[in-house]
Structure formats: C-alpha cells, structure tokens
Amino acid sequence: xxxMTQVAAPKASRxxxxxxxxxxxxxxxxxxxxxxxxxxxARASLREIANNSEFSHGVVHYYFHDKLELIVYxxxxxxxxxxxxxxxxxxxxxxxGDLVERFADKLVETIVExxxxxxxxxxxxxxxxxxxxxxxxxxxxxxxxxxxIARVLARYAELAETQPALASPVAYGMFDxxxxxxxxxxxxxxxxxxxxxxxxxxxxxPMLLAPKA
Amino acid sequence: xxxMTQVAAPKASRxxxxxxxxxxxxxxxxxxxxxxxxxxxARASLREIANNSEFSHGVVHYYFHDKLELIVYxxxxxxxxxxxxxxxxxxxxxxxGDLVERFADKLVETIVExxxxxxxxxxxxxxxxxxxxxxxxxxxxxxxxxxxIARVLARYAELAETQPALASPVAYGMFDxxxxxxxxxxxxxxxxxxxxxxxxxxxxxPMLLAPKA
DNA sequence: CGCGGATCTTGACAAGTGTCAAGATTTCTT
DNA sequence: AAGAAATCTTGACACTTGTCAAGATCCGCG
Numbered sequence: 001x002x003x004m005t006q007v008a009a010p011k012a013s014r015x016x017x018x019x020x021x022x023x024x025x026x027x028x029x030x031x032x033x034x035x036x037x038x039x040x041x042a043r044a045s046l047r048e049i050a051n052n053s054e055f056s057h058g059v060v061h062y063y064f065h066d067k068l069e070l071i072v073y074x075x076x077x078x079x080x081x082x083x084x085x086x087x088x089x090x091x092x093x094x095x096x097g098d099l100v101e102r103f104a105d106k107l108v109e110t111i112v113e114x115x116x117x118x119x120x121x122x123x124x125x126x127x128x129x130x131x132x133x134x135x136x137x138x139x140x141x142x143x144x145x146x147x148x149i150a151r152v153l154a155r156y157a158e159l160a161e162t163q164p165a166l167a168s169p170v171a172y173g174m175f176d177x178x179x180x181x182x183x184x185x186x187x188x189x190x191x192x193x194x195x196x197x198x199x200x201x202x203x204x205x206p207m208l209l210a211p212k213a
Numbered sequence: 214x215x216x217m218t219q220v221a222a223p224k225a226s227r228x229x230x231x232x233x234x235x236x237x238x239x240x241x242x243x244x245x246x247x248x249x250x251x252x253x254x255a256r257a258s259l260r261e262i263a264n265n266s267e268f269s270h271g272v273v274h275y276y277f278h279d280k281l282e283l284i285v286y287x288x289x290x291x292x293x294x295x296x297x298x299x300x301x302x303x304x305x306x307x308x309x310g311d312l313v314e315r316f317a318d319k320l321v322e323t324i325v326e327x328x329x330x331x332x333x334x335x336x337x338x339x340x341x342x343x344x345x346x347x348x349x350x351x352x353x354x355x356x357x358x359x360x361x362i363a364r365v366l367a368r369y370a371e372l373a374e375t376q377p378a379l380a381s382p383v384a385y386g387m388f389d390x391x392x393x394x395x396x397x398x399x400x401x402x403x404x405x406x407x408x409x410x411x412x413x414x415x416x417x418x419p420m421l422l423a424p425k426a
Numbered sequence: 427c428g429c430g431g432a433t434c435t436t437g438a439c440a441a442g443t444g445t446c447a448a449g450a451t452t453t454c455t456t
Numbered sequence: 457a458a459g460a461a462a463t464c465t466t467g468a469c470a471c472t473t474g475t476c477a478a479g480a481t482c483c484g485c486g
Contacts, residue, residue, distance in 0.1 A: 024463090040343040042255035045443065056465050058446080067444065119342035126339040129332035129400050130253040139401060165420075170391060170413050177390020178383060187342050188352060200383050207378075207420055237433090258473060269435050271476080280474065 025063050028055065029074045036074060037116025040123045046070075072137045075124050078117055079141045083148045085110060090151055096160040096209075103152055104201040107179060108194045111186050118183050146172040153208060163210045171208060178204075238276050241268065242287045249287060250329025253336045259283075285350045288337050291330055296357045298323060299365050309373040309419075316365055317414040320392060321407045324399050331396050359385040370422055378423045387417070 031053035036044050046067055050057035064070040089106055093099035111118065125142070128134035150168035157164045164171070178200055185193030244266035249257045259280055263270035277283040302319055306312035324331065338355070341347035363381035370377045377384070391413055398406030 020462095038343075040340065042340075043343065046445090047443085057444095058466070059464055061445065062463070119339070122342065123339045125397070126332070126336045127253065127255075129335065129397065130251075130256065135401055138397075142397075166416075169394070169409070170417065173391035173394040173413075174387040175390070177388070177393070178386035180390070181382070181386040184338070184342065184351075184355070188348055196382070200386075204379075204383065233432095259475090260473080270474095271436070272434055274475070275433070 021063070025073065026077065028053065028060070028063055029070070029077045031055075032070060033074050033078055033117065033120075036071065037120050040120065041071060041127055042123075068133060071124070072134065075121060076137060076141065079121065079144070082117075083144045086148060086152050090155045093155065093159060096156060096206075099152075099156050099159055100202055100205045103156075103205070104198045107182075107201060108198050111179075111183055111194060111197070115183060115187060118179075119187065122180060122183075145176075149175055156205065157209055160209055160212075162212050165208055165210045174204070175201075234276070238286065239290065241266065241273070241276055242283070242290045244268075245283060246287050246291055246330065246333075249284065250333050253333065254284060254340055255336075281346060284337070285347065288334060289350060289354065292334065292354045292357070295330075296361045299361060303364055303368045306368065306372060309369060309422075312365070312369050312372055313415055313418045316369075316418070317411045320395075320414060321411050324392075324396055324407060324410070328396060328400060331392075332400065335393060335396075358389075362388055366421060369418065373422055373425075375425050376423045378421055384421055388414075391417075 032044075032049045035049045035052045038044075039048065046060050047057045049070075050060060060067075060070060064073065086103060086106055089099060089102040093102055121141075124134065125138050128138040146168055149172040153164050153168065153171055166174075178197065182193050182197035182200075185196070245257075245262045248262045248265045251257070252261065259273050260270045262283075263273065273280075273283060277286065299316060299319055302312060302315040306315055334354075337347065338351050341351040359381055362385045366377050366381065366384055379387075391410065395406050395410035398409070
C-alpha cells in the first residue's frame with residue numbers, strides 16, 4: 001500500500017502522459033479489489049464494482065479488455081505486494097525461535113487484516129481449475145508464493161545452522177493448507193482459529209529442519 | 214458410482230411410495246454432479262444441469278427448494294461415499310510402510326479418477342467463504358474429511374507402535390494443502406504432478422509419528 | 427374404466443449480466 | 457483560445473439466470 005507516485009520525476013516531466021493510463025488502472029483495481037473481496041469472483045458484477053468506485057460502469061472497458069482481464073490484473077496487483085510480507089521477518093529475525101514467532105504472528109496478522117483478499121485468492125485459484133484462461137496467472141502467483149515460503153525456510157535453516165528437511169513445494173503446500181484452514185475457521189467466526197494457527201505453525205516449523213548432527 | 218439400487222427389499226414392499234422421491238433426488242444429484250464437475254458452482258445453470266440429464270429444467274424445483282439446496286445435496290451425497298475411501302487402506306495395511314504406500318497410491322488414484330469432483334469440492338469450500346448459507350455443510354464435510362485422515366494416521370501410528378506427533382486438524386490441513394497442489398498441477402497438465410504427490414506423501418508420513426523411544 | 431394425486435413439461439417473467447457504441451465532457455497541445 | 461485527442465457517461469443490445477405457475481402426462485386405486 002505504498003504511495004502511488006511513480007518512482008520519481010527524472011526530469012521536468014511531472015506527469016508522464018502515458019503513465020496516467022497505468023495510474024488509472026491501478027486506482028480502478030484498488031477499488032475493484034474491495035468489491036471482489038466482498039463478493040467474490042462470480043458475484044461481483046462490473047456494475048457493482050463500478051458503483052463502489054468513483055467511475056461509471058462503462059469505463060472498465062476503456063482500461064480493460066474484459067472482466068477477466070480486470071480481475072486477473074487486480075489479483076496480480078494485490079499479490080505483488082503480498083509476496084514481500086515476510087521479508088521483514090527474514091531480515092530481522094535473530095534466532096530460529098525468533099523467526100518462528102515473527103512468522104507465525106505475521107500469518108495471523110494478515111488473516112485479521114486482509115481476510116477478504118485471501119478468500120478472493122482462493123476463489124480465483126479454484127476457478128482456475130475450471131477456467132483455462134486463469135491458469136497462467138494463478139500458476140505464476142502460486143510460484144511466487146512458494147518462493148516466498150522458500151526464503152523464510154532457507155533463512156530459518158541458516159539461523160539454526162542446518163538444512164531444510166523438505167523441498168519448498170511441499171513446505172508451501174503444507175503451510176497453504178493450514179493457512180486456508182485457519183482462514184476458513186476465522187471467517188466462520190470460530191473463536192481460537194487464529195490462536196490455533198499460531199501454535200500449529202510454531203510446533204510445525206522445527207519439523208521442517210533436518211536434524212542438526 | 215455403485216449401482217443405485219436401494220439397500221435391498223426387506224419384505225414385500227418392492228418400491229416404497231415415499232422412497233421414490235428420495236430415489237429421484239439421488240438420480241438427479243448424480244447427473245447434476247457431472248455437470249457441476251465440468252463447469253463448477255457458478256457456471257452450472259439449472260438448465261445446463263437439466264440438459265445433461267433425463268429431466269427438464271423445471272423438475273429441479275419439484276425436488277429441491279432452490280439451486281443452493283440442490284448443490285449442497287449433491288456435494289454431501291458425493292462426499293458421503295468419499296470419506297470411506299481409505300477404509301480399505303486402514304483395514305488391510307500390514308506394516309507402517311505398507312500403509313504409507315497404499316495411502317499414497319489411493320490419493321493419486323482419486324485425483325486421476327475423480328478430479329472434477331475434487332475441484333467442485335474446493336470450489337464450494339471457497340464459495341462458502343463468501344456465502345454464509347454454505348458454511349454449515351462445508352464445515353460438516355470438512356470435519357468428516359479430517360476424521361478420515363485421523364483414522365489413517367491412528368492406524369499408522371498403531372502399526373508403528375508409537376503415537377502421532379501432530380493433532381489431526383494439523384495433519385488434515387497439511388495433506389489437504391499438498392493434495393490441492395497436486396490436483397491443480399494435474400489439471401494444469403503438469404507432468405509428474407501425480408508422481409510428486411506420491412513421493413511427497415511417502416516422505417512426509419514418517420514425520421508425523423512421534424520418535425519411537 | 428375413470429378419477430385423483432403425484433410427477434413432469436412448457437413457457438413465461440423479471441432481474442441481472444458483459445459488452446459496446448455514440449455522444450458528452452475533460453484535458454492537452456498548439 | 458480553438459481544435460484535437462483522450463477520457464468518461466449513458467443508454468441500449470442480446471443473452472442468461474433462477475423461479476414459478478399453468479397445464480399436460482403418468483400412475484395406482486376404487
């Protein structure tokens with residue numbers, strides 16, 4: 001959620017004429033994401049998306065070819081900021097135990113703060129099982145999430161002076177599974193779903209390391 | 214996909230007059246499941262469902278109150294047979310290693326043979342994150358799947374003469390995660406997705422047991 | 427047979443959908 | 457400031473959707 005001013009003003013061009021287009025796409029995406037997070041992929045109509053924004057419903061086709069392109073753009077745009085969520089954890093952790101704590105806390109935090117975005121992601125990924133045209137984007141995002149987990153795990157092993165016991169796809173699959181489970185529980189209003197996620201991650205992480213000797 | 218004849222004919226009542234109703238509901242559900250597995254929850258219209266069956270589109274509202282009731286009935290109906298998929302594994306395994314092999318094989322087998330049903334389940338579960346009225350059914354099904362995993366794990370620990378190292382919700386979450394990952398890979402046509410699932414499960418299972426001594 | 431209830435079909439309705447084109451409006455350039 | 461290009465609004469289109477009601481058809485029982 002960094003400010004949307006471009007990287008800088010290289011010379012005297014305060015607003016590049018062609019970048020305005022990109023700016024608008026992002027603005028549209030940001031308000032579309034709110035509606036998509038509320039209603040999900042199928043139920044969010046272009047009119048509803050436009051109503052919850054400062055634009056009219058027709059403008060979507062000026063900036064996007066069709067509904068699918070808008071939605072893929074939105075999720076890509078969101079996930080782009082998402083994959084660096086644990087960079088701070090990796091950078092600042094001082095010991096294996098510290099890293100585990102920080103990682104678990106961050107996982108809980110993002111469920112509390114961005115549950116609608118996460119359910120939208122799972123919605124889109126499920127849709128991609130039916131809709132061929134979603135698969136490329138979903139595959140790429142999934143890969144970048146796996147890489148994110150891999151970085152955490154690598155740093156964890158480094159701090160513990162050992163090696164990861166599992167390849168990163170497995171680790172990602174596992175975390176994704178219990179994360180999804182916690183998200184579902186949280187949305188169901190099940191008390192303790194978040195605290196359970198925390199303890200589960202804490203007790204799971206050590207198992208992902210190869211024995212020291 | 215077992216034959217749809219009822220459990221038997223207990224006495225002289227070959228066809229109970231009121232059971233005909235249930236029979237029809239099941240028949241409708243079975244053909245609806247085909248369409249739902251093809252198109253998913255959102256894209257499968259009642260007309261499309263009816264077209265791929267021997268009925269007309271109006272008959273749905275004779276047997277079901279609305280679309281949601283039909284779909285929930287369908288998924289419940291399917292998953293009901295699903296939760297006993299590994300009962301044979303549990304019953305017939307002769308050693309820890311044998312159980313792991315059989316379990317992994319069965320997981321792969323069901324992806325090959327029932328991928329559309331599995332993606333339908335994930336679709337429905339994702340929808341339940343948005344649609345309150347789906348949550349009860351989804352929660353119940355999820356619980357029964359967790360119980361299924363718990364039975365496998367308990368037997369595994371028993372054969373290995375030790376205890377499970379993780380509570381069943383965690384174990385279920387993990388397996389669900391890597392299963393979903395494999396399903397996605399398989400539907401994407403990624404070669405090796407199934408073989409990877411097999412080896413991942415085989416290498417993961419021993420980590421779920423508490424050390425022997 | 428013929429009646430009555432269950433079962434099913436047909437057709438319609440109202441609401442909502444993505445898409446697009448024609449024109450209004452704003453913004454920029456010269 | 458005038459004209460041109462970019463941007464946005466409005467309204468319509470063709471189509472699909474879930475739902476339901478009226479009537480046709482089937483079935484078993486008197």
